[in-house]
Amino acid sequence: MKVDPRSKMLLVICISGLALIYNNPLQLALLLAVSLALLGAFRFDIGMIGGYLRPLVSLLLILFLIQCLFTKGGQVWLTIGQLELVSSAGLIAGASVVLRILVVVNSAMLLTTCSSRDFVLGLIQWKVPYEIAFMVSIALRFLPLFRDEMQNVITAVQLRGVELKKVAWGEKISMYRTLIFPVVYRTMLKAQQLSIVMEARGFRAYPRRTYLRRLDLYWADYVIMSLALTVTVILLVGQIL
């Protein structure tokens, strides 16, 4: 079953929208479950989620702690002397923040299940200007290149005999700072070469361009989109009332 990227985009918007409105960890957890289920339904490799989330773990932990410590209310769980540290309201707030971010990130991953060209076409058929849609797809294409370059540089540094694990933190940070430069430079170089090719092939030569393919909405898309919209509206209204 081929689902139009526009349906997926609508799903992402609905789920993210609800996530921003909900404050209850239980509701957010349910939303997370829904987004994971959708990822599975669209045949996203669940194993990859770990890869995406790992860099976020420390950030999430910090956010959780901040929310937890600075939100007071309800039953107190932990005190040090006179200071109330952890309260139930704090725990709830912390959990909500973390879950919210997780929901938004997961639902965004839905977009990676469509090919970049479909994504661009979807945006265009929703009247987004071609240049912007194209920029988005190229950016998506370059992110893994960026990551690859970073990996290459790290490998090269190690092959010069520098044991990264044994480098002191201070030195490590300054080393990464210097290393980011060749990564950015090389990625920029690739981008420049690509832009030369695009120019040579007449990119933006004329004010209008044709598209070889059209995306058509099928019944599955209409069903998904109307279901998503209806459910979202109902939940929103329910939340407000």
Place this chain on the structure above:
Amino acid sequence: MAQQGETMGRIIELINVSKEYLQAGDNTRQALADINLGIGAGELVGIAGMNGSGKTTLARLLNALLLPSSGKVLINGMDTTEPGYQQEIRRQVGMVFQNPDNQIINPIVDEEVAFGAENLNLSPAEVRRRVNWALEAVGLSDLCYHAPHLLSGGQKQRLAVAAALAMRPECLVLDEPTSMLDQPGRRKLLKCLLQLNREHHLTIIMISHCMEELAVADRLIVLHEGAVHMDGPPWVVFSSPQFTALGLKPPPIASITGSLVRQGHQIDKKIVTLEQMVEYLCP
């Protein structure tokens, strides 16, 4: 040296073209100095020269990717420095670059080929027709729906040729298209280019380090330090002592022919490729 292509219609003309680059410390580097060149329709031209001789600069001047510091570059009479002509010039002069990976824009082969034609705002039916024709011309028709980044280097380069063909250029400029390919990839690409030149009368300008590839050209231009030093049929260029003096090595067959001729043997001195030699020895 004689400028060929005068009897045929000239589609590319360089008149007193020079190109300088600014470098760090207010230095300028002279990439090309006072080049005068004409290329006729349907010619298969090879460009050779050591690294830094100005070949890539010359190629980029031909489709207005670079503009000359002085002099004029005319494509079918259109001056590359006129902004109004640039789109048409880019359509007429297709370019293929060295690195197969950095030329892929779209995630599907037919979309990749269609990109240029789509940019010209042709009807979808016409775009589809051109895509089919271009893929057929390079022999990639059955890979129509494949992902470009999974193709071999040689296939990617042929895809780049097809993508340029979809704009129906009059001329194709290739900047060291084979240097990152292995033997089979090279052979297929060259066969494809030769076919395009002989059957479809596409003017082809190819820069290469590999003299065997350039041996099949109608005309070989040798650049050195930004100037044209030699310009003539490959067999003339290869057999001249000036060629080796410029730091280049003729292909083995040409060397053999040259030696045989010098030793007084009766052999056609135009033989520069293996096929020609085989045909001569075993007709």
Place this chain on the structure above:
Amino acid sequence: MSFIELRQVEFCYPRQSSPAVTDINLKLEKKAITAVVGPNGSGKTTLTRLIIGILPPDKGEIYLTRSPLARYTLAEVGARIGYIFQNPDLQLFCPSVAEEIAFGLSRAGQGPQWIKEKVDFFLEYFELDGYRNSFPMHLSQGEKQRLAIAAVLAHEPEYLILDEPTIGLDAFRKKQLVEYLHKVAGLGRGMLLVSHDMAFVNKLAERLISMENGRIQSDSERRGRLLNEG
């Protein structure tokens, strides 16, 4: 025992149906110049990546001077085997040529004078003197390659692996490269050359291994080196 040994090594890239290399049994000696030739896709580059430890084998074992390769960290392997990537850009990351050669040398704890002498030596040896303060990315392909070789050699590895070093070089510079590599061999180092350029390989290699479809097809020794042609 050989410097590098591979036993029954097999490797398959993720999401590929057939292995990139299979059934590899190989012994490489420290002081010899060995060449691996074969068409694109034959597994040559994969083989070098397995030897240096960037890729872990799916099956089989790899040994570096008696110890399993898996026991070494990438940095430890890098200290013993210098690897020159097919694309020298991948291993140049310092703001200037001199710093590139000097990178990591401070770890030897020999002091700045020693480092300076080393850098000077290699700059001269590889004719990069004029580029001492240049940005490595601005160098030509051949110059970048020499820089990569210099930067790797500065760490005095026992062995070198070069992956397709002739790509993008014209005939003159290929000849130059042959000369430089002879010089390097003259410094007492063996190397593994991967190339699809037979003419280049024939000028250097004492042993020729050919690969196809991920397998070693032939492995032959050459008595003495070929005489240099002009």
